[in-house]
Amino acid sequence: MASTRDSNDALKFPILIGDIGGTNARFAIIVDAYAEPKMFPVVQTADFENIDEAIQESVLDKTSLQPKSAVLAVAGPIDGDEIDLTNCPWIVRPKLMIEKLGIAEIIVLNDFEAQALAISSLKEDARTQIGGGVIREGASRAVLGPGTGLGVAGLVRARNMWIPVAGEGGHIDMGPRTERDLQIWPHLQTIEERISGEQILCGRGLVNLYHAICAVKSVEPSLETPQAITEAAINRMDAEAGEAVDLFATYLGRIAGDIALVFMARGGVFIGGGIFQRLIPVVKKDHVRAAFEDKAPHSALMREIPLYVVTEPLAALAGLATFARTPRFFGLETTGRRWVG
Known part of the structure; x- marks a missing residue:
């Protein structure tokens, strides 16, 4: 043993x-x-x-x-x-x-x-900030990353040590917030009639979102992989792919804000994973930040918390x-x- x-x-x-x-x-x-x-x-x-x-x-x-x-x-x-x-x-x-x-x-x-261990000592040239906020030294941090699934972890400071807190935060419920969301949600593929963060915010989740957008617009989907959707969005070859990538980034900002509140992550929230790094050229960062801060009654608190994209691939x-x-x-x-x- x-x-x-x-x-x-x-x-x-x-x-x-x-x-x-x-x-x-x-x-x-x-x-x-x-x-x-x-x-x-x-x-x-x-x-x-x-x-x-x-x-x-x-x-x-x-x-x-x-x-x-x-x-x-x-x-x-x-x-x-x-x-x-x-x-x-x-x-x-x-x-x-x-x-x-x-x-x-x-x-x-x-x-x-x-x-989580990585964000304890991530250098400035290994991260890109989205919006405002300043790291509070010694405060809790959090990391999330869309990949094959949606990973989430916290990093808590106690007794002069960093303590990583692993879990399955990627499976928290995700509901509609806007009029557009209300149109899209009925067309999303569910797990036992439930939509979690991971149902949208991972590789297969991006495909799920793209197909739902196509269904709303009565358009036959022509792309079947996350890579194809990403490429089509970056090269502006497909309007539905473009919207899928835009909403994917917005929803990721929304979940990142939720995770920030769970861990009271005044030390910063970090988005890792290769998918989001590839989307950076076309992501509307102001949309991501707005979704991150849209946490009434705690919007003022959220404006103080920094949000980063991890750019270090390893x-x-x-x-x-x-x-x-x-x-x-x-x-x-x-x-x-x-x-x-």
């Missing part, structure tokens, strides 16, 4: 860090507490039968460094010695990895915990590296998520 660990225990270098999503896996090795991570090429999860094979072939076979510890972030619930990834057939088996790969200690985190790895170097600065619970050889 996984064992407990004192948060003051230093991890032994070299440390392998990995961000494993449904489609891509990113790995790096940290040689010591001061060195920049040694990066390895991004790999497609579909190209490897399992994570052990991916690490062996794409990392260990490419370097003479032998990691003594590993900190891995995975897109899926961590429960027991066999960890299923939500949108990937890989099963992470830390005990087997220790045996096969010669790594003495493995810690496995949720992927949005890694995003933010999760950066968060894992920060934790791996100085675990004592983070109140990260590893009970049931740490394995020792």
Whole structure:
């Protein structure tokens, strides 16, 4: 079984860090507490039968460094010695990895915990601000990101430590707010007659929104993937795609405002994930900010909270590296998520 660990225990270098999503896996090795991570090429999860094979072939076979510890972030619930990834057939088996790969200690985190760790120390050139507001040092922060799903996490400061708070905030209810929303909502695909944030604010959610807009306008949809809708919007090739992307950004601002209130995130709300980064050229930032602040009776409070887009594509790895170097600065619970050889 996984064992407990004192948060003051230093991890032994070299440390392998990995961000494993449904489609891509990113790995790096940290040689010591001061060195920049040694990066390895991004790999497609579909190209490897399992994570052990991916690490062996794409990392260990490419370097003479032998990691003594590993900190891995995975897109899926961590429960027991066999960890299923939500949108990937890989099963992470830390005990087997220790045996096969010669790594003495493995810690496995949720992927949005890694995003939360990243925003604890995100540099100014790795983020773009939308609208006003100023970070209050030591105040809570929050991160959300549309991707395969809608990830949400908080970051709370207590006892001189940053404590990441993972959850399933992407599944909160989302209702219509405007006249246009009232026209669109009846045409959205639901889950058991329910529309959550994730039903709109992720890759398949963008397709769901686009199809609903087409239905309202009695137009036959011609685009079937998030990528096609995004490209059509950026190149102004399809009016419905353009509206879908505009509303997607507005709704994301709306949910970001909700999350800001949940965590009282005076330290800032950060939007991560590749989808929104690609939409930045055509996003109406004033619409996003207005939706973020539209939280009566707390609109004045919302105007003080900064909203950022994370522009660092490897933010999760950066968060894992920060934790791996100085675990004592983070109140990260590893009970049931740490394995020792």
